[in-house]
Amino acid sequence: MPGMDETFDFVVVGSGGGSMCAALFMRSVGKSVLILEKTELVGGTTSRSGGVMWIPNNRFMKAEGVEDSDEKAMAYLDAVVDATDAPGATRERRLTYVQEGARMVDFLVSQGVKLRRVDYWPDYYDERDGGSEHGRTVVAELFNVNELGLWKDKLRPGMLDMELKLEEGWPLSTFRRSWAGKKVLARVMARTMVSRLTGRKLVTAGQALQGRMLQAALKAGVDIRNNAAVKEVIVEDGKVTGVVAVVNGRERRIGAASGVLINAGGFARNQAMRDKYIPGTSAEWTNSAEGDTGDMHIELMRIGAAVAQMDERVGNQMMTPPGHKGLNPMIQADLAKPHAILVDRTGVRYLNEGGSYMQFVQSMLKRNKDVPAVPSWMIVDSQFMRKYMLAGTMPGSKKPQAWFDEGWARQGATPEELATACGFEPQTFKATLERYNASVRAGRDAEFGRGERAYDRWLGDPVEGKKVSATLGTLEEGPFFAIPVLPGDVGTFGGVVTDTHSRVLREDGSIVPGLYATGNTTASVMGRTYPGAGASVGPSFTWGYVAAKHAANAENWAA
Numbered sequence: 068m069p070g071m072d073e074t075f076d077f078v079v080v081g082s083g084g085g086s087m088c089a090a091l092f093m094r095s096v097g098k099s100v101l102i103l104e105k106t107e108l109v110g111g112t113t114s115r116s117g118g119v120m121w122i123p124n125n126r127f128m129k130a131e132g133v134e135d136s137d138e139k140a141m142a143y144l145d146a147v148v149d150a151t152d153a154p155g156a157t158r159e160r161r162l163t164y165v166q167e168g169a170r171m172v173d174f175l176v177s178q179g180v181k182l183r184r185v186d187y188w189p190d191y192y193d194e195r196d197g198g199s200e201h202g203r204t205v206v207a208e209l210f211n212v213n214e215l216g217l218w219k220d221k222l223r224p225g226m227l228d229m230e231l232k233l234e235e236g237w238p239l240s241t242f243r244r245s246w247a248g249k250k251v252l253a254r255v256m257a258r259t260m261v262s263r264l265t266g267r268k269l270v271t272a273g274q275a276l277q278g279r280m281l282q283a284a285l286k287a288g289v290d291i292r293n294n295a296a297v298k299e300v301i302v303e304d305g306k307v308t309g310v311v312a313v314v315n316g317r318e319r320r321i322g323a324a325s326g327v328l329i330n331a332g333g334f335a336r337n338q339a340m341r342d343k344y345i346p347g348t349s350a351e352w353t354n355s356a357e358g359d360t361g362d363m364h365i366e367l368m369r370i371g372a373a374v375a376q377m378d379e380r381v382g383n384q385m386m387t388p389p390g391h392k393g394l395n396p397m398i399q400a401d402l403a404k405p406h407a408i409l410v411d412r413t414g415v416r417y418l419n420e421g422g423s424y425m426q427f428v429q430s431m432l433k434r435n436k437d438v439p440a441v442p443s444w445m446i447v448d449s450q451f452m453r454k455y456m457l458a459g460t461m462p463g464s465k466k467p468q469a470w471f472d473e474g475w476a477r478q479g480a481t482p483e484e485l486a487t488a489c490g491f492e493p494q495t496f497k498a499t500l501e502r503y504n505a506s507v508r509a510g511r512d513a514e515f516g517r518g519e520r521a522y523d524r525w526l527g528d529p530v531e532g533k534k535v536s537a538t539l540g541t542l543e544e545g546p547f548f549a550i551p552v553l554p555g556d557v558g559t560f561g562g563v564v565t566d567t568h569s570r571v572l573r574e575d576g577s578i579v580p581g582l583y584a585t586g587n588t589t590a591s592v593m594g595r596t597y598p599g600a601g602a603s604v605g606p607s608f609t610w611g612y613v614a615a616k617h618a619a620n621a622e623n624w625a626a
Contacts, residue, residue, distance in 0.1 A: 372582075
């Protein structure tokens, strides 16, 4: 292409899951592909996520006899997703997602990417019409990262440094209390020993998914460059024809004959953008990758792309313990255990501690508009401390003294003492506990319905199985503890508006020829809801796949 330093058929900005998926498809039809990643490490936030994809009616459900259909999945999305002010979540796009997601998984399997489903991972609103109690999750098999050779050190580290399947994490935490936990511990120890003896290094979750995708992309001949920040999208005669990138400090104009796909994440690390679109939140509360700074949001708005849903995030309840290094502890499962509740700054409980993390954080921010609730307090008693993990610390372990010395965590021998330590009115807080304990004894959370969903119970104590007692337990054994909970996130959920072919749209609804987008660069197809585990990773992969199928035929640009 004239005026370009080099040209590829397809140029992808960012190296998250959707990028690798799109690149694999383009290579499968003989197109040349370049992936540009601005940081030193590839894999994006996908690599440090759980690596779960929410894919209705997928091949693994069918093979295992788990009931689902496109119609059932659409009934569920119709029941949980409100697209009133969410242009990314039109019913037409939701239907395309449901249909293309299963095809995307079939394609990856055909390319040698080893995937599977988790046997039981309920949808987040499983009680709604079309909900699946067994779940629609797809994950990667554990991956020997040593198979990447020199690329091993370029893959972004994951959330767990253990040779552990995702579903093994729940029973493993009970190894001191249950035979199931002891069996899982023995299995993980044996797996780790085999790895040490054979020179392999198994990784899990998002790192396993992205490791497998990276391996497949490299094998297929995808050109992947790190330290390659895109600074400009080139538009000529109204059509996107390439990008300007700074590759290892050198500016290059790179042509894209069949189109450009933007999958550069969101703006969770950009405090100025957060202040504008999501005021009252902090970049320090995110677990997104460091490159999640909204560069491409700004650039795409510059060239006229429409944006929407910019005030949404994939919220996640988090803690920031003193001295903690690495990812902020995500404590959704901690809070859903028995003997734990959440209260606002006045000592009043105001939500179901189980359920969707996105809804949890939305509820916290909404509460904070009327009553101080950021941070809120996780309240637990000594029963909880003996039985369950807390912010990454083991059950029954002595908690770091810095938690208490620095005033981050509080404790009291009685509810009244804890109330005083937290600044609550003692009788208000005591009444909160009495109401909750009465609900527990009655076997039903009369205030907020915690435990009525299969998902709530699944998040709870696996020793209790599927009973309400898996998530409901009294708080009555002192000393009592309070730990601050923040409305964190794993990324933003708004961006450019795209159509059913992943093409970027202008404010007037017209397409930008040659320009596609996926992942958190876009206004999510899920709108303001998180239907189930993997409702951001799944769409990233699926819309990347859809974009590649469309872009493979350049004559489609104006269609």
